[in-house]
Amino acid sequence: MRRVIAAVGVVAAVVAVGPHVAHAETPSGWEPAPATPPYDWAAGTRCDFPTHSQPLRDEVLQRVLDAYPDGKPKLVAYKGPLDIRVTNTANGKSTDVDAGGSALVGYRPDGSQMWYAYGPVMTGWRDDGGNMPRGLYRLDGIYTLDVAADGAKTLTLVHGTAEPLCPLIE
Known part of the structure; x- marks a missing residue:
């Protein structure tokens, strides 16, 4: 538990580095992260109904802190606003999600x-x-997310919430 809290403390310190600037400027060492693509999920894969997610605002920045010898990123910090609209494509009901952690x-x-x-x-x-x-x-708060190579995820909440979105749009 202490290791998780310490690692999250490092996240807070890394993203705080540099002056706060207007969104039109990129702080030194930071660059725009790859754009978050829209996603479509068939009924039963995430929710009981088909869903679509569409970024409304994507101003996420990344900073590569370490790389493998071949140049692929090994450790990357991310920060910045990301708002996503999630829609039930069967009934048109949607909710907007702040995902800018x-x-x-x-x-x-x-x-x-x-x-x-x-x-x-x-x-x-x-x-x-x-x-x-x-x-x-x-997800919101302080947490770790271990993502296996096959996409399986293990969430460890130190302090926070995991709010289900499917019920908001059924």
Whole structure:
């Protein structure tokens, strides 16, 4: 537990580095992260009904802190605003999700990842995909997310919430 709290403290320190500037400027050492794509999920893969997610605002920045010898990122810090609209495509009902948390993400050679996060992030679980029931969630607080190479996820909440989004749009 202490290790998780210390790692999240590092996330807070890393994302606080540099002066706060207007969104039009990029702080030194930070660059725009790859854009968050829209996603479509068939009924039963995340929610009981088909869903679509669409970024409304994506101003996430990244800072590569360490890389493998081949240049692929090994440790990356992320921060910045990200708002996503999640829509039930069967009935048109939607909800807007603040997913603009901060994270320190370790990318492992086997394709798995370890997230040390603070603040809101949106993610989903499949039926056989880890330690949460199938669904879409807004995670918020202080937590880790261990993502296996096959996409299965293990969430460890230090302090925070995992808000199910499917019930908001059914």
